[in-house]
Amino acid sequence: MKKHIHWILVLMSLCVIGIIGLQLFWNYQNYRSTAYTFERDINESLNTAVELEMDQRHQQLVDQVKGWLADTSFIRITCDTKNRDSNTVFHINDRYPKFPGSKGPSFGITDFKAKLKHITPEAKQILIDHFGDRIVKSDLKKGTVYYYTPRLGDRLTKAFDKSRVRLHSLDSIYRKILLSKAIRTSFSLNTRDTSGRVFLTQPVNADFRRPYQKELVRATFESPDSYFLKTMKWVILSTFGLIAVCLICFGYTARTLLSQHKLAGLKDDFINNMTHELNTPLSSIKITAEALKTFDYEPGRQQEYLDIIGYQTEKLTNLTARILDANRLVAGSTQNWQPVELRGLIDKAIGDMAIRFADQQATITCEAPQEALLVFGEAISLLTVFTNIIDNALKYASPNLRLTISLMATNRWVEIRFADNGVGIPTEYRTRVFDPFFRVPQGNVHDVKGHGLGLSYVNKVLRQHRGSVTVGANEPTGSQFTIKLPLL
Template sequence: MKHRHLRSVIIFGSVVLLALMLVQGFWLNRVVNITERQFSHDVNLSLNAVAVDLAIESGTPIEVNELKSNFYFVPMHARINHSQLDDMIQREFAKRGLDLPYEIGVYAADRDTLVYGNYVRATLKKPELIADQSGSEELSNFAVYFPSRVSYLAGEMKIWLFSTVTLLLMVGFFAFAIVSLLKEKRYADMKNDFISNMTHELKTPVTNIKIAHEILSQSGGEKKPYLDIIDKANRNLEEKIDQVLMAASIEQGAQLKMEKLDLHEILKECAENFQVRIAKRQGELKLELEADHSEVYGDRALLIRAFENLIDNAEKYSIDQPKISLKSRSDKGQIELKVSDTGMGIPTALQDKVFDRFFRVSQGDRHNVKGFGLGLNFVRSVFKSHNGGISLMSELEQGTEVRVTLPLA
């Protein structure tokens, strides 16, 4: 991935996640406030109903004081039956679904000391009032305390808390993915730099061998067959080095030398370079260039190398006499080119992998054709950099057809 694309992905992903977190935080805050207000409202209604019932006989005014978010005090200044108070509060809480434990306290009104206390476990059961006369003849007030109010409110908002935790996990995963991606990008850059430096260093001895071959070739004689072997091997090595350099330059986003080109002329030039080699194997290379328009914008060197790779593969993977055809047609603003052969073909299960770097189709436990597995990966990179596409269809023992599309100039 190019640096600017990676930066764009990080910025866009960060903005989206930040927006989601702000929206989630806004709604979570609203839900917390609404849940707290609803809880306070239900408690006030319940205690007010209890106070009304208790005040019928005493005639004292009703007032529920929320001293803290989990502590409510009701100044009754009335005689309170302790058991009856327990049952009344439990009944009113059950009506409103307040299913959480609470503590009841009854205080002497004149000296403000606790004269009765009870802890009631969470229940939604509505008890019947017990005719119990236990209580105090002195005037009293009562209070209710909720020791587990926070956990109760959290339970009421569990779906919102779950979505918030999920979002935080997503943010954490995104951060981990970005760190891993940056680390992989750094390693990839180091690898590409190493490949580029190594191939550049190899160019020097290759050039020296070429110069030495030209000098020695002037003497001719019995050494000529060996010199021809050196020349062939050296040219093959030079092609491989150039291919690796070109692939690395494309991956690093090097600027292409775009110009208006006639694709038919390029195909004819590539075909001519292979005619002798194919003729030696008693094969045939046919050109069926039927496209009405064949001009494209592209990098001449890269396109020539890409098409040479396709023809080279078609020739190498043909077992007997290679029969290769190059066809073209134009339609809807693009030109389509087909490179077909009648070679050994590619298994269906492997056809999606042939464009991967370093992947090579093998038979049994050995590779039948020498190579690095860079050819088709390089070809795909070239056509992708030209806003084109490439696809492959193949059948074992029947041959392979590679289709390439490029936008017309």
């Protein structure tokens, strides 16, 4: 049995270790995946944000070019149909040329079908929108500035070279992109103070003339570990909760198995002890009955043998009664309970044991207050409790036993103390003496007859009566049992 329990506990331990290992491995893999995704997303998002911010600056330059084109004091826009197909051709020139004879571009617009010899406001606006949105913006995206006219080229080059990344706008764009990917964490752009922030993105060039010129932007974040803990905190807590439940279940199961094993051992001791207890009177009854059956004794001798049979039969009856008493409890029902006066009940217990006190030359004293101490309960069960404790003191008594019983009422509770000068109970066994079938070890042979059920019965009855029992030392020698019961 012990070997089987050992292997069961080993297998359970391996299962629990396996569950914990899988949970920890899963969390580690989840951490690695989350950290990798976090790093990838923040770098990709920064690239996207920089592109969008550059598009905004490109559009600003395009809007400036459109404004310059609309300024008649700066640019002159004309059109004619002097070409082979007689289509409208637009001409863009400086109002005041920088160089004598310099001319700007001339071009047609495929979607413009009207044939105009002179520019109109509507046609001019179409030309400005087409030139800015199609031609200038395309060139800016390539990182180049063309001198469409000398003066227009000068202005555009200056504005192009002065354009710098706007961190506040980039911050807003970047934050929105991160939120769209469910990344909610603080960051800063191009900060020099990285205290408390240990993760940097890859730098991104935000200059219009990249890669030849560089204006690097990078974001500083908290570490992926902190982000992982914030993101996965409930999953982590659930994991550790599951591990805790597994450990608690394992501990409870192991404790139950060990308790069952311990109880099985105590039951084996009980059965061995009871076998001896039952064999002695049964052997006497058998031998005496066979003698009466075999020999023809005179009436006096027959009566003597019958008395022996009666005595041994009574002994067996008392033995079985005690075993039944150990299992006879009220089982939660209080229908037959009534007020019980404790001093009178203790006096009755002492009276029932009077012959044994006389045989063992024991001295017993009882100290109780004058007023009646009433508790609500079952008198027979409580009487058995007191009898068992007194019987226990008599069994393990040293010569000239002195037993003192004292009753004291405090704060709606009554304490009943049984103090003797017997052999006492070792400290390591004082809590176990209330376990079923347990007896204090005394080697392979118990000189004192018993079944390990008396104090277990005492504990069960008192718990049913909402009370308790403890045992301690009675200096200099002996034991002291303390019973607490609620007063009525």
